[in-house]
Amino acid sequence: MHKKIFILIFMTLIAIPARAQTRAIKVLIYNCAITFEKTILGKTDQKAEEEQYDFYSTIIPTTIARNLSGAGRYEVERIYEFLPLVGMGSGLFYEQMRKIGAAHSAQYIIAGYGTVRGKKLSVELFLINLKGQNLANITGESYETGAELKGIIDELAAGITRNLDSFEKENAKRYIISPFMKAYRALRGLSFGVKTGRFFIKGRFSNLYEDSEYIAPYLSYDILNWFGISADADYLSASNGRILVLKKSSMLLWGMTLNGNLTYRFFDHFGIRLSAGGGAAVSRIYLYGSDDIFNQLSSRRQSVDPYLSVSASFNLIFKPVEVQFGSSYKHAFYKGTPLRLITVFCGIGFHL
Numbered sequence: 312m313h314k315k316i317f318i319l320i321f322m323t324l325i326a327i328p329a330r331a332q333t334r335a336i337k338v339l340i341y342n343c344a345i346t347f348e349k350t351i352l353g354k355t356d357q358k359a360e361e362e363q364y365d366f367y368s369t370i371i372p373t374t375i376a377r378n379l380s381g382a383g384r385y386e387v388e389r390i391y392e393f394l395p396l397v398g399m400g401s402g403l404f405y406e407q408m409r410k411i412g413a414a415h416s417a418q419y420i421i422a423g424y425g426t427v428r429g430k431k432l433s434v435e436l437f438l439i440n441l442k443g444q445n446l447a448n449i450t451g452e453s454y455e456t457g458a459e460l461k462g463i464i465d466e467l468a469a470g471i472t473r474n475l476d477s478f479e480k481e482n483a484k485r486y487i488i489s490p491f492m493k494a495y496r497a498l499r500g501l502s503f504g505v506k507t508g509r510f511f512i513k514g515r516f517s518n519l520y521e522d523s524e525y526i527a528p529y530l531s532y533d534i535l536n537w538f539g540i541s542a543d544a545d546y547l548s549a550s551n552g553r554i555l556v557l558k559k560s561s562m563l564l565w566g567m568t569l570n571g572n573l574t575y576r577f578f579d580h581f582g583i584r585l586s587a588g589g590g591a592a593v594s595r596i597y598l599y600g601s602d603d604i605f606n607q608l609s610s611r612r613q614s615v616d617p618y619l620s621v622s623a624s625f626n627l628i629f630k631p632v633e634v635q636f637g638s639s640y641k642h643a644f645y646k647g648t649p650l651r652l653i654t655v656f657c658g659i660g661f662h663l
Contacts, residue, residue, distance in 0.1 A: 338388070343372050344424050440478040440482070509654065527543050547566075564592055584623070623639075
């Protein structure tokens with residue numbers, strides 16, 4: 312007796328992980344939106360015709376859901392709503408679909424359209440693969456007879472099943488070929504590059520130093536589609552140039568800021584970004600003993616001060632290349648006389 316109980320417990324423990332490994336694939340199926348096209352063959356009661364065919368919007372996806380559920384491999388959830396399929400194939404489209412899938416723990420979404428013209432029904436369904444970020448198009452046509460309608464629904468279900476199997480194989484290969492996929496996904500949204508441009512000195516320092524060029528390596532990360540963080544490292548050098556001063560000098564500044572970024576995308580690859588942040592500026596001013604540039608330096612002054620940066624830029628993203636151009640305001644809070652800068656810049660980077 313004890314031996315039988317032990318064997319039963321052992322078999323149960325083995326069955327639990329095996330069942331977990333064969334967990335059904337989650338699929339969402341939305342209603343099928345039906346539209347009506349007028350025909351030239353006589354007059355018809357449009358309202359009555361629409362009422363006659365409206366039930367197709369639910370009966371088609373419901374029947375397909377029943378067929379998929381019967382296979383045992385799929386866990387199907389019916390959503391009795393219409394799914395807007397706007398901008399199919401774009402990055403924004405797949406991002407919206409991923410959010411819907413994540414809310415239901417689903418890997419695939421099925422949605423589509425139906426068109427009634429006379430007595431002919433044309434159905435176009437889309438199977439959206441959330442992992443692979445691609446989709447399959449499954450179509451079928453039927454005249455209104457019940458037997459033919461059932462046959463076309465069975466064909467649509469078979470087409471969906473074939474594409475599901477194909478997507479599952481592609482997804483499995485993708486993970487086998489790319490063992491670092493999880494790390495890549497964690498870094499998705501990361502970009503790094505360099506900005507360069509010209510700075511214009513404002514205030515009292517403009518009487519001492521000429522405007523010049525600067526360079527700023529940057530690192531940024533998009534936490535959300537519209538919000539991210541970035542770190543900038545500004546380097547600039549200024550000299551008296553042709554400005555007449557009593558004593559020659561030059562200035563170096565290294566500014567480090569941590570910023571918050573707000574991005575609005577007009578299109579998938581184009582948007583505007585507002586960035587603001589603060590940090591520290593390390594400044595050095597070199598004072599020369601005479602006008603002889605070969606003479607040794609008489610003194611050097613260095614300070615570390617709070618540093619502010621606010622910028623606006625236009626961003627073009629054609630992954631993996633990111634291009635930006637814009638303007639910024641920078642402020643170093645020196646004791647006594649602050650340093651204020653206006654810059655124009657362009658930048659190029661690598662976007663994951």
